[in-house]
Amino acid sequence: MKAMILAAGRGERMRPLTDHTPKPLLQVGGRRLIEYHIENLVAAGIRELIINQAHLGDQIEAFLGDGARYGACIQYSLEEAALETGGGIFRALPVLGRAPFAVVNGDVWCDYPFQRLPRAISGLAHLVLVDNPGHHPSGDFHLNGAQVNSEGEPKLTFSGISVLSPALFQGCTPGAFALAPMLRRAMADAQVSGEHYTGEWWDVGTPARLQALDRQLQHRAASE
Numbered sequence: 001m002k003a004m005i006l007a008a009g010r011g012e013r014m015r016p017l018t019d020h021t022p023k024p025l026l027q028v029g030g031r032r033l034i035e036y037h038i039e040n041l042v043a044a045g046i047r048e049l050i051i052n053q054a055h056l057g058d059q060i061e062a063f064l065g066d067g068a069r070y071g072a073c074i075q076y077s078l079e080e081a082a083l084e085t086g087g088g089i090f091r092a093l094p095v096l097g098r099a100p101f102a103v104v105n106g107d108v109w110c111d112y113p114f115q116r117l118p119r120a121i122s123g124l125a126h127l128v129l130v131d132n133p134g135h136h137p138s139g140d141f142h143l144n145g146a147q148v149n150s151e152g153e154p155k156l157t158f159s160g161i162s163v164l165s166p167a168l169f170q171g172c173t174p175g176a177f178a179l180a181p182m183l184r185r186a187m188a189d190a191q192v193s194g195e196h197y198t199g200e201w202w203d204v205g206t207p208a209r210l211q212a213l214d215r216q217l218q219h220r221a222a223s224e
Contacts, residue, residue: 001100001119001163002099003050004050004092005037005050007023007057008055008082008083009055013205021056022057023204027214028217029218034060038064038067042071043115045115047073048073048075049074051106052083052088052092053079057076061076079091081176083175083177084179086169086177093166098166100163101164102161105161107160108201110130110197110199110200110202112159112201124167125163127159127161128159128194128197130197131156135209138155139155141155141187141194143196150183150184150188159197160203
């Protein structure tokens with residue numbers, strides 16, 4: 001399985017930190033955010049990684065290189081301007097190939113064991129859902145057994161971790177577009193499976209959350 005790490009966003013809510021540093025290279029617990037994903041993916045046997053880049057993307061490529069020091073093989077998908085989640089993945093499809101692939105948001109932190117991700121899916125997508133954080137109490141999607149629906153209660157929050165089939169993008173054209181509407185259409189056709197993960201997960205979307213996560217990881221390291 002290949003995996004794509006989404007790293008092209010501007011990180012507006014993280015300014016001024018992201019004025020000079022791309023969000024995936026911000027540090028928590030003495031490591032860059034994106035390093036946690038790379039190391040966890042490699043530990044799960046997922047070593048072929050594609051990282052998209054736009055805002056300050058040259059810094060990401062300069063820092064990570066070809067991924068050899070992590071035991072990974074990293075390729076980069078350059079976006080002159082950020083193409084949003086859907087457009088960015090669509091642009092990288094020629095490199096991602098024809099089999100289902102994992103996708104991970106570069107601005108989340110989690111201890112999700114990526115070996116749990118299904119290597120094959122019967123529908124168009126498989127989503128990892130988490131408990132709703134305080135800043136997003138309404139959630140995103142309803143999990144009914146192993147089926148994800150856009151309607152229904154209670155709702156859970158999409159973690160930014162998924163397995164997607166290239167067929168999800170059938171009929172798309174190059175350019176910037178969001179992923180969520182495509183997922184909702186697939187849900188309406190009962191083509192999206194999911195799971196509820198109850199481990200640690202952080203949406204590192206603001207400086208305050210970044211600092212809180214950093215304190216937690218530093219405290220954990222000091223107590224080990």
